[in-house]
Amino acid sequence: MEETPFSWTILGTGGAVIFYGRFWVQWIVSERKKESTIPVVFWYMSSVGSLMLLAYAALIQSPLGTLGQNLNIIIYGRNLVHIWKKEKPRARGRLVAIHFLMLGVASIGAYFVVRFWLEAWQSRGVNEANAVLTNWQWLLIGLAGQGLFMLRFLVQWIATERKKESVVPVVFWYLSIAAASLQGMAFAQREEWIFAVGMATTIAIYLRNLWFIHNERSDKLNAT
Numbered sequence: 055m056e057e058t059p060f061s062w063t064i065l066g067t068g069g070a071v072i073f074y075g076r077f078w079v080q081w082i083v084s085e086r087k088k089e090s091t092i093p094v095v096f097w098y099m100s101s102v103g104s105l106m107l108l109a110y111a112a113l114i115q116s117p118l119g120t121l122g123q124n125l126n127i128i129i130y131g132r133n134l135v136h137i138w139k140k141e142k143p144r145a146r147g148r149l150v151a152i153h154f155l156m157l158g159v160a161s162i163g164a165y166f167v168v169r170f171w172l173e174a175w176q177s178r179g180v181n182e183a184n185a186v187l188t189n190w191q192w193l194l195i196g197l198a199g200q201g202l203f204m205l206r207f208l209v210q211w212i213a214t215e216r217k218k219e220s221v222v223p224v225v226f227w228y229l230s231i232a233a234a235s236l237q238g239m240a241f242a243q244r245e246e247w248i249f250a251v252g253m254a255t256t257i258a259i260y261l262r263n264l265w266f267i268h269n270e271r272s273d274k275l276n277a278t
Contacts, residue, residue: 066110066248073103074252077259090266092222094137100130108163117170118196124163129207131156133220196240202233224267230260
């Protein structure tokens with residue numbers, strides 16, 4: 055692989071610290087409250103970190119990276135919209151601005167997603183057959199992981215839209231564990247270490263959230 059310019063590495067590392075660090079912040083808040091809790095700052099960190107990682111993924115021409123950070127910005131933004139509506143019902147200008155930002159980022163991201171996946175497909179005739187097969191096997195594993203990531207936030211988004219407030223269902227955490235495992239392996243195989251390490255650091259936090267949820271349910275059953 056070509057050496058990544060230092061400035062790009064700084065951008066990617068900074069984005070990863072913010073994006074994956076959101077779950078460490080969520081973990082600390084949950085530990086203090088002794089229950090699985092998503093603080094508001096989680097969604098701000100999700101949005102900013104995702105924008106930085108999308109830019110980084112575009113610079114290193116990562117098919118999985120651009121796909122992973124593209125449409126999620128809409129879900130992060132919609133969670134902020136519901137939070138702002140609850141806190142400041144009349145903040146119309148801010149709500150309109152974030153919807154334009156979401157659509158703009160998603161459109162730009164979609165361009166890079168299509169471009170890099172087409173390039174990956176067109177390069178299959180350049181490399182040896184075994185290398186091509188291995189490359190596409192891992193791309194598909196990463197794609198499956200990304201599908202689960204998108205599914206977890208789709209489930210979370212639907213639950214949020216129904217309740218008209220930002221909520222996280224239990225299945226979100228199960229999907230997160232499966233998705234992070236698949237994507238972490240795929241990124242590691244492609245030597246995209248910023249994404250691979252970031253994925254690996256979140257798995258323990260997903261498990262901890264499940265422990266809080268099931269422990270809370272157990273306490274409620276014992277109380278009855």
